[in-house]
Each structure stands twice: as structure tokens, then as C-alpha cells.
Amino acid sequence: GAVVSQHPSWVICKSGTSVKIECRSLDFQATTMFWYRQFPKQSLMLMATSNEGSKATYEQGVEKDKFLINHASLTLSTLTVTSAHPEDSSFYICSAPDTYEQYFGPGTRLTVT
Amino acid sequence: DAKTTQPTSMDCAEGRAANLPCNHSTISGNEYVYWYRQIHSQGPQYIIHGLKNNETNEMASLIITEDRKSSTLILPHATLRDTAVYYCIALGAGNNRKLIWGLGTSLAVNP
Numbered sequence: 001g002a003v004v005s006q007h008p009s010w011v012i013c014k015s016g017t018s019v020k021i022e023c024r025s026l027d028f029q030a031t032t033m034f035w036y037r038q039f040p041k042q043s044l045m046l047m048a049t050s051n052e053g054s055k056a057t058y059e060q061g062v063e064k065d066k067f068l069i070n071h072a073s074l075t076l077s078t079l080t081v082t083s084a085h086p087e088d089s090s091f092y093i094c095s096a097p098d099t100y101e102q103y104f105g106p107g108t109r110l111t112v113t
Numbered sequence: 114d115a116k117t118t119q120p121t122s123m124d125c126a127e128g129r130a131a132n133l134p135c136n137h138s139t140i141s142g143n144e145y146v147y148w149y150r151q152i153h154s155q156g157p158q159y160i161i162h163g164l165k166n167n168e169t170n171e172m173a174s175l176i177i178t179e180d181r182k183s184s185t186l187i188l189p190h191a192t193l194r195d196t197a198v199y200y201c202i203a204l205g206a207g208n209n210r211k212l213i214w215g216l217g218t219s220l221a222v223n224p
Contacts, residue, residue, distance in 0.1 A: 093156050
């Protein structure tokens with residue numbers, strides 16, 4: 001099946017700094033990608049829909065100025081957590097749909113100290 | 114998209130079949146039933162999906178009731194590596210639809 005990669009797989013940063021997470025579709029093109037956040041023992045929560053060549057669509061309650069999304073090409077979307085705080089520590093997952101299903105990246109564990 | 118209801122947790126002995134139920138009583142005619150699983154600290158993995166007919170692939174079988182109000186995911190010979198959270202999602206046609214995740218069923222396969 002299709003492969004979606006994320007980088008980095010884990011990152012530790014200091015409070016107040018920004019962190020960029022990359023999501024790539026390795027063997028197919030994705031005009032749309034989805035970004036999720038998952039806290040411990042909770043389900044995935046959709047944060048935003050990333051659209052190639054246009055602005056991302058954010059879910060209610062997600063701050064678009066804090067979670068910057070750029071979908072610059074058909075194989076790459078980036079999520080930047082700006083001015084990170086400890087409460088932003090979470091597991092961030094992206095997905096990209098192919099013809100029949102959605103493929104998920106392995107996730108990025110963010111820890112803000 | 115229709116809401117789904119799953120048991121919080123289940124246990125299964127290694128080598129036995131694991132039968133995971135899902136209720137989706139409000140599912141509409143054009144919504145598919147999708148199953149994903151998530152092993153701890155990994156991204157979700159697609160398992161199988163179906164509309165009306167039962168489906169089988171190399172990972173699992175999906176049995177959908179005739180009225181489509183419920184379904185069962187069957188892992189025929191569960192292994193320890195099948196320990197994961199299993200999510201049942203009802204989703205309309207079109208691969209760009211947003212997946213709305215419930216809490217899923219935490220399956221523990223025991224030796």
C-alpha cells in the first residue's frame with residue numbers, strides 16, 4: 001500500500017519555541033492531507049485539513065495562528081506549532097487519502113518542556 | 114457521518130478468533146463501514162472496509178448485518194501483535210471525507 005512518512009518521529013523543545021513537523025506521501029500525490037492530535041489514552045482529534053495550493057481548513061477550537069499548515073506541493077504538508085507550550089505536548093499524526101483509503105503517517109511525539 | 118458504538122475493551126486468547134462488534138444504527142445508505150487499528154504510539158493502520166456485502170482480506174473479515182445497523186470485524190487467528198485499539202468508522206463515499214474517531218475497542222491478545 002501507499003506510504004506516508006513523518007519527520008521527525010519525536011522532538012523535545014523548550015517552551016516558547018516553534019516546531020515544524022513534515023508529512024510526506026512517498027509514492028502518490030495528495031492534494032489533501034489531514035492533521036490529527038492525540039493525547040494519551042484518547043482518540044485522534046482532527047485539527048485541520050491541508051489543501052495543496054490553498055489555505056488549510058481548521059476544525060472548531062483549533063487556533064490557526066498557532067498551528068500553521070503549509071501544503072506547498074502534492075507530496076508535502078507541514079505543521080508548525082508556534083510558541084509551543086507544555087500543553088501542546090501530544091502525538092501528532094498526518095494522513096493522506098489515495099484512491100480508496102487514507103494512509104497514515106507513523107506520528108510525531110512532541111514534548112514541550 | 115453516522116455515529117458508531119464499540120465496547121471499550123476485549124480480551125482474546127492467542128490463536129483464537131477475535132470478534133469485534135460495532136453498532137452503527139444510524140448509518141445511511143451510502144456510508145461505508147471502515148475499520149482501522151492503532152498499535153500503541155503508532156499511526157493508525159487500515160484494516161478493511163465494506164458497504165453491504167461481507168468482505169475478507171489478508172488481515173481480517175468484515176461481517177455486516179443485512180440491515181447494516183451493525184458489523185463485526187473478525188481476526189481469524191489473533192496473535193500478540195494484534196493487540197491494539199480498533200476503530201470502527203462510518204464514512205460516506207469519497208476518500209477526502211474527514212474521519213471522525215470514537216474511542217474504539219482496546220483488544221488485548223493474551224498468550
